Amino acid sequence: MPRGRYSLHDPHDHTPLGEEHFHCAPGPSGWRYVSQLTAPTGDHAGSVDLTIDDLGRPIRLELHAASWQVRGAALEGVTWVRTDPTGTEATEGNVPAHAFTGTTPAFLVATARLLRLEPGSAPTRVRLVRFTDPVLAPRTVDESWALLKSEAHATDNGPLVVDEYQVTALDTGDQSLVYIAGDVVLAAPGIELEHLETPPSPLG
Numbered sequence: 001m002p003r004g005r006y007s008l009h010d011p012h013d014h015t016p017l018g019e020e021h022f023h024c025a026p027g028p029s030g031w032r033y034v035s036q037l038t039a040p041t042g043d044h045a046g047s048v049d050l051t052i053d054d055l056g057r058p059i060r061l062e063l064h065a066a067s068w069q070v071r072g073a074a075l076e077g078v079t080w081v082r083t084d085p086t087g088t089e090a091t092e093g094n095v096p097a098h099a100f101t102g103t104t105p106a107f108l109v110a111t112a113r114l115l116r117l118e119p120g121s122a123p124t125r126v127r128l129v130r131f132t133d134p135v136l137a138p139r140t141v142d143e144s145w146a147l148l149k150s151e152a153h154a155t156d157n158g159p160l161v162v163d164e165y166q167v168t169a170l171d172t173g174d175q176s177l178v179y180i181a182g183d184v185v186l187a188a189p190g191i192e193l194e195h196l197e198t199p200p201s202p203l204g
Contacts, residue, residue: 001025002184004196006105008037011176011189016040017133019194020048020104024183026201030054031113031183033106037065048104056114058099066134072100078129082136093129095140101128102136105185112165112180113203117147125170144168148177157199162186 003023009016022035030053037045046065053059061072061080072080077096083089099114101107107128115124123146130139146166152159165178179186182200186193 002182002196002198002200004184005194006185007192007194008103009190009192017103017190018045022048022106024106024109024201026183026203030056030059031109031203033104033109033183035104035106048106050100050104050106050110052110052113056099056110056112056116058110061100063102063131063136065136068134068136070131070136070138072129074099080129080138082138093138095127095129095138097127097129097140099126099128100131101141101143102131103133103190105188105191108178108185108188108191109180109183109203111143111145112163112178115145117145117165119147119150121147123166123168142170144170155199160199 001023006020008018018037018039020035020037024033032051035048039045049062051060057074059073063070067085069083070080077094079094082091123144125144127142130141148164148166150161150163152161160181162179162181166175167178168175176189178188182202184200185191
């Protein structure tokens with residue numbers, strides 16, 4: 001069960017956004033990721049609880065940030081309920097998309113699992129619903145993912161396979177590189193892996 005800490009920063013000006021303390025593990029039905037978010041001041045800033053099935057589809061998502069809450073799952077596309085800080089109103093949403101995305105590294109692992117790309121294959125287009133910080137506002141985005149290469153690196157625990165993805169935002173054309181080993185993101189725009197207690201688990 002990998003357990004560790006990511007540092008988060010603005011990918012454009014590198015302003016620190018805080019840290020994400022996480023643990024994740026494969027299970028009989030897929031993979032689960034749980035984390036707690038802290039602000040740069042050290043204050044609690046939110047949480048993430050994501051479970052995907054063995055095909056990479058989100059079967060349970062719960063996000064908390066700035067007193068906002070989102071619960072979602074793959075249902076006729078993706079469906080979610082977003083609750084305001086007062087708890088008096090809840091709005092439902094449904095989009096014919098493949099999965100969710102957002103700030104947490106968990107979504108990158110989940111999308112890679114969903115697409116199951118082969119190195120050097122043609123880029124694959126995917127439609128996602130992004131929940132933007134700090135109020136978890138939903139926005140539908142289209143991305144293109146390509147697995148550029150997979151490389152094995154020697155470690156004390158045996159070879160570690162690192163996948164290098166190129167992710168393109170189709171609305172802006174912005175391209176970025178994402179490095180994933182098993183169920184852990186090693187580096188991505190705005191994300192750095194600062195500490196890892198146990199090796200990544202293979203996602204199959």
